[in-house]
Amino acid sequence: xxxxxxxxxxxxxxxxxxRVPDPGVVVIFGASGDLTSRKLVPALYxxxxxxxxxxxxxxxxxxRTEMSHEEFREKLRGTLEEHVSGGxxxxxxxxxxxxxxxxxxxxxxPETYGELKDFLRDVDxxxxxxxxxxxYLSASPSLFSTIVENLGEAGMNEGxxxxxxxxxxxxxxxxDLGSARDLNEEIRRHFDEAQIYRIDHYLGKETVQNIMxxxxxxxxxxxxxxxxxVDHVQITVAEDIGVGTRGAFYEExxxxxxxxxxxxxxxxxxxxxxxxxAFDAESVREEKVKVLKAVRPIPEDEVExxxxxxxxxxxxxxxxxxxxxxxxxEVDQDSVTETYVALRLFVDNWRWAGVPFFLRAGKRMxxxxxxxxxxxxxxxxxPFAHQDTExxxxxxLVVRVQPEEGVSLKIGAKVPGAxxxxxxxxxxxxxxxxxxxxxxDAYQRLLLDLMLGDPTLFIRADEAEGAWGILDxxxxxxxEGKKVEFYPAGTWGPEEADGLLKRDGREWRRP
Amino acid sequence: xxxxxxxxxxxxxxxxxxxxxxxxxxxANDDGTLALRSSVLNLIVVTDEESAPEVTxxxxxxxxxxxxxxxVLISDPDDPNPNVDAQLSAFCNVRGxxxxxxxxxxxxxxxxxxxxxHLESLAGPLLxxxxxxxxxxxxxxxxxxxxxxxxxxLADRVILDSAAREDREDSLREIAALVGRGGGPAVGxxxxxxxxxxxxxxADAFGSPERAGDLxxxxxxxxxxxxxxxxxALLLVGWLASSLGWNPKGLERDGGHRRVEFDGPxxxxxxxxxxxxxxxxxxxxxxxxxxxxxxxxRHREHREVKTTVMRGEELVAERTVHLGHFDLGVLVGExxxxxxxxxxxxxxxxxxxxxxxx
Numbered sequence: 001x002x003x004x005x006x007x008x009x010x011x012x013x014x015x016x017x018x019r020v021p022d023p024g025v026v027v028i029f030g031a032s033g034d035l036t037s038r039k040l041v042p043a044l045y046x047x048x049x050x051x052x053x054x055x056x057x058x059x060x061x062x063x064r065t066e067m068s069h070e071e072f073r074e075k076l077r078g079t080l081e082e083h084v085s086g087g088x089x090x091x092x093x094x095x096x097x098x099x100x101x102x103x104x105x106x107x108x109x110p111e112t113y114g115e116l117k118d119f120l121r122d123v124d125x126x127x128x129x130x131x132x133x134x135x136y137l138s139a140s141p142s143l144f145s146t147i148v149e150n151l152g153e154a155g156m157n158e159g160x161x162x163x164x165x166x167x168x169x170x171x172x173x174x175x176d177l178g179s180a181r182d183l184n185e186e187i188r189r190h191f192d193e194a195q196i197y198r199i200d201h202y203l204g205k206e207t208v209q210n211i212m213x214x215x216x217x218x219x220x221x222x223x224x225x226x227x228x229x230v231d232h233v234q235i236t237v238a239e240d241i242g243v244g245t246r247g248a249f250y251e252e253x254x255x256x257x258x259x260x261x262x263x264x265x266x267x268x269x270x271x272x273x274x275x276x277x278a279f280d281a282e283s284v285r286e287e288k289v290k291v292l293k294a295v296r297p298i299p300e301d302e303v304e305x306x307x308x309x310x311x312x313x314x315x316x317x318x319x320x321x322x323x324x325x326x327x328x329x330e331v332d333q334d335s336v337t338e339t340y341v342a343l344r345l346f347v348d349n350w351r352w353a354g355v356p357f358f359l360r361a362g363k364r365m366x367x368x369x370x371x372x373x374x375x376x377x378x379x380x381x382x383p384f385a386h387q388d389t390e391x392x393x394x395x396x397l398v399v400r401v402q403p404e405e406g407v408s409l410k411i412g413a414k415v416p417g418a419x420x421x422x423x424x425x426x427x428x429x430x431x432x433x434x435x436x437x438x439x440x441d442a443y444q445r446l447l448l449d450l451m452l453g454d455p456t457l458f459i460r461a462d463e464a465e466g467a468w469g470i471l472d473x474x475x476x477x478x479x480e481g482k483k484v485e486f487y488p489a490g491t492w493g494p495e496e497a498d499g500l501l502k503r504d505g506r507e508w509r510r511p
Numbered sequence: 512x513x514x515x516x517x518x519x520x521x522x523x524x525x526x527x528x529x530x531x532x533x534x535x536x537x538x539a540n541d542d543g544t545l546a547l548r549s550s551v552l553n554l555i556v557v558t559d560e561e562s563a564p565e566v567t568x569x570x571x572x573x574x575x576x577x578x579x580x581x582x583v584l585i586s587d588p589d590d591p592n593p594n595v596d597a598q599l600s601a602f603c604n605v606r607g608x609x610x611x612x613x614x615x616x617x618x619x620x621x622x623x624x625x626x627x628x629h630l631e632s633l634a635g636p637l638l639x640x641x642x643x644x645x646x647x648x649x650x651x652x653x654x655x656x657x658x659x660x661x662x663x664x665l666a667d668r669v670i671l672d673s674a675a676r677e678d679r680e681d682s683l684r685e686i687a688a689l690v691g692r693g694g695g696p697a698v699g700x701x702x703x704x705x706x707x708x709x710x711x712x713x714a715d716a717f718g719s720p721e722r723a724g725d726l727x728x729x730x731x732x733x734x735x736x737x738x739x740x741x742x743x744a745l746l747l748v749g750w751l752a753s754s755l756g757w758n759p760k761g762l763e764r765d766g767g768h769r770r771v772e773f774d775g776p777x778x779x780x781x782x783x784x785x786x787x788x789x790x791x792x793x794x795x796x797x798x799x800x801x802x803x804x805x806x807x808x809r810h811r812e813h814r815e816v817k818t819t820v821m822r823g824e825e826l827v828a829e830r831t832v833h834l835g836h837f838d839l840g841v842l843v844g845e846x847x848x849x850x851x852x853x854x855x856x857x858x859x860x861x862x863x864x865x866x867x868x869x
Contacts, residue, residue: 011755016853023719048832051708051711051835055718086833089815091810092815095829095830095831095832128828
């Protein structure tokens, strides 16, 4: 094997040509679902079209609906144009889709897996995919354990003939700490951690990865990135949209499970983590887990001091009147499901001792915005007269993830004129705009990493559990209570959330 | 994409500080705010009056992906009247959502008469410090001239186009001599950049371990190219030979047609390079081992390219993908991404020159 690899690399000019993964098959469970036609297949099509996938590649979709290969291909082709940025070429599609297959089967039935195994062998010999398989669980979460168990029983937790076998688990990874642990345990009965790729598409976003680039590729930020200089940190993940047609799903989930446990906690980790020794899967994820472990547990009887849950009522967004959450489709009229969460957390380690981290995430906020604001201490002494410094505020470094990726630094500057009046000005650097090259879609990035066998941007088991562990007391407390704070759509959340900061004389920024 | 191009009303003879001042003013928005300057590199372009409009268009397209201080030097050494005048413009992004605006700048300098022989004295002072300098000659160039030497002293990387001159073989020889001299800036060739997708596709064709062994056993190859693609074809053969350990042994010419004999690891390798229709610079590359035929070919009017692997008459593998775009801006952009010397290119170039010198 090593010899043939070396031979293959003779023409592979790694300096300038993109790295191409091993031959392999992506098997999608829940293939008739939305994610397959909206994200997975478009992302794979674009990767293939841009010559980033090997020639020996195939997709096998599985779900219960009866369909022929051809019907499955036509179904995917029908919506492909809407979901790829570069347009679809008939010739490329014809070539790509000749490697798309469909298998109708009930993922609860062991026979399905026998059929699948035989089918994959046929695909191997027909397409040259060499026994390498990635199983993508895009089915209902309630089926995850069953699928994994059946894959294991059928021996598909190992690739054929020395090939590899990888498992992709879509979120949610459980509903709480207990169920996440159970799920992880069930999966690991059949797959090793190194084979498991838990996907949080947020980490596939270029802008989110740039947080690490900003922190660890620049020498000037790290020395001040600690409790000596930082007063507090605010992390905001705001959406302007409501729950739309996902009312039924959202009633079950709520913002804490839908956004906070995964996206917000990931941003917290990237903001607070120590520099990893290397940008590889274990080094990076190890540092992230350390942050989660260092987060001070929230006492269940004091949840009100640390967390606020909110729900939007009707209001106005961008000139349009929108209805309240309880009026949304498939939402209970007395629902207490949170569409907004604010948290006050402490990361009890040397770097962050005593620095509060204020996190908030919500729907129906005035605009879509994701940002990390590092608020520094005020200057210890100002030599300027008091009346001259009224416009002066502490320095704030804002890392904006979206909409316009960039960094801004608020600094004090002299107002032109006689005397010495100083005021805060915002220095805004849009590093996102510095390179207008179109960033690849998050799924493209992650699917390519999956095929290449690089799990750095995927979630490890202890990361998922660590994040649930922090939120568990809040979820338990909220499950008992019937109280939710209201905020009109188009505002930055309920007044009670301001209270989390006010007690220390701080306030939320307007992103 | 770039939203607007702003042009400075002032042009004509200007001092360096006047140019910097005017560039600053170009960034001022109507409402009194100041757009930011974004730059990841300096790009010096040396061109002539005739090609200037196309070059400027490519430079403005590049501004989106590689915001730069672009210095376009339009040189006319034959004009009897010495003259230097400058035109300034900025390419700014569309401003949306109340965010700040970002601009990339272009300084266009017409140099006529003797100053055209000292372009380095014009480009040098306008470079932004601390950023790499790329020097691009879209047209013909003469690496032996003192002007070229003075300009390349300013640069970290020189981007040439071996197909820009009528005599393609000479052009390759001169670039090879420049690369061989060492000590100078790294050299890139747009004809080589245009080969990247082809190289990638050929590598993919041998991606399956069963077929990787065939690389050692290639017995013959054919390359079909359009007249404009001669350099690409030669570089492609140079690359195959230098990567696969083929040593050039003999060359036969028959009009535009070349037949090259190599000593390969498993015996002799016969390579044919033949001019073809002018639609695509490269039309088809075909490699044969005793067992398989590997072919990458482009359909005349299409952007797609098809790879096939045959065992005798049996089709073993087949794939169609996009070849990608090849306009000037894209090719130069690829070069701007790359820093340092490209050793694979240098080896391919050396071998290509060995072949034409046989």
